[in-house]
Amino acid sequence: MPKRGRRPRRAARRSPKAAEAATILFINTLAYERRTPVASVDDALKGLQDFFDRTIKTHGADPRGVDWKSPAAQEVRFDQLLKLHTDAAQPFSLVDYGCGYGALVGYLQARGYAFTYTGYDMTPAVIDTARATWGAVPGCTFTTRLDDVPPADYVVGSGLFNMKFAATPVDAWYDHMLATIEIMWGRAQQGLAFNALTAYSDPEYMRADLYYPDPCRLFDHCKRRLSRQVALLHDYGLYDFTLLVRREPA
Numbered sequence: 001m002p003k004r005g006r007r008p009r010r011a012a013r014r015s016p017k018a019a020e021a022a023t024i025l026f027i028n029t030l031a032y033e034r035r036t037p038v039a040s041v042d043d044a045l046k047g048l049q050d051f052f053d054r055t056i057k058t059h060g061a062d063p064r065g066v067d068w069k070s071p072a073a074q075e076v077r078f079d080q081l082l083k084l085h086t087d088a089a090q091p092f093s094l095v096d097y098g099c100g101y102g103a104l105v106g107y108l109q110a111r112g113y114a115f116t117y118t119g120y121d122m123t124p125a126v127i128d129t130a131r132a133t134w135g136a137v138p139g140c141t142f143t144t145r146l147d148d149v150p151p152a153d154y155v156v157g158s159g160l161f162n163m164k165f166a167a168t169p170v171d172a173w174y175d176h177m178l179a180t181i182e183i184m185w186g187r188a189q190q191g192l193a194f195n196a197l198t199a200y201s202d203p204e205y206m207r208a209d210l211y212y213p214d215p216c217r218l219f220d221h222c223k224r225r226l227s228r229q230v231a232l233l234h235d236y237g238l239y240d241f242t243l244l245v246r247r248e249p250a
């Protein structure tokens with residue numbers, strides 16, 4: 001006897017038209033994936049070097065030379081990074097990871113900070129421009145060699161992770177981001193700060209060639225893996241956030 005209150009389950013039935021549509025979609029997806037080349041992180045980094053080589057040669061030592069829309073877009077990000085160290089009179093050392101043409105040097109000078117600075121960038125033409133612009137400032141050096149980057153009180157990075165190219169899978173770029181943060185943290189004696197575009201951006205303006213990580217996921221990563229002293233800044237009017245990570249007193 002059939003049990004009361006239970007109707008025998010019928011296998012889901014699909015009309016022949018729906019089944020055909022599903023098959024076509026499946027075949028199209030496979031064909032699309034075959035046509036769309038998937039780039040490795042190394043390919044993306046090479047592409048980024050070519051891109052910044054072009055922008056810096058076109059615009060020179062200017063925010064547009066490192067693909068910022070305006071001086072304000074660059075400066076508001078520096079304002080957030082420098083929340084790591086607000087006492088301008090207190091000397092500190094800084095590594096600027098992905099320094100571009102070294103605009104942060106001018107920012108710090110203009111505000112009377114007492115600092116020594118190492119600018120590191122993977123794009124040789126960008127570092128040439130940085131040296132030509134700030135190379136004579138005492139205590140400032142620039143390099144394309146990660147091995148030459150010393151430990152410093154603070155390590156900061158602005159705009160490092162924004163561009164990934166459409167063909168780079170987001171998971172691979174996320175792993176690249178974590179690996180880079182690890183390297184930065186390894187040299188940060190007092191603290192680390194970096195920014196990224198935000199996953200809370202309006203979908204209609206998001207671009208496949210840019211990277212929009214989840215700020216909460218990165219906050220969680222930094223909090224669990226690096227330090228309990230982490231601040232998430234997401235209140236400065238851009239589709240962008242900054243994480244500040246401070247070392248805990250020994």
Ligand SMILES: C[S@@+](CC[C@H](N)C(=O)[O-])C[C@H]1O[C@@H](n2cnc3c(N)ncnc32)[C@H](O)[C@@H]1O
Binds near residue numbers: 097099
């Ligand atoms: C958007 S620009 C910002 C430059 C500078 N931080 C500023 O705000 O003016 C990003 C820079 O990061 C550099 N960059 C990107 N990924 C890097 C990496 N993994 N290692 C070193 N430099 C990197 C690029 O060559 C480029 O000059």
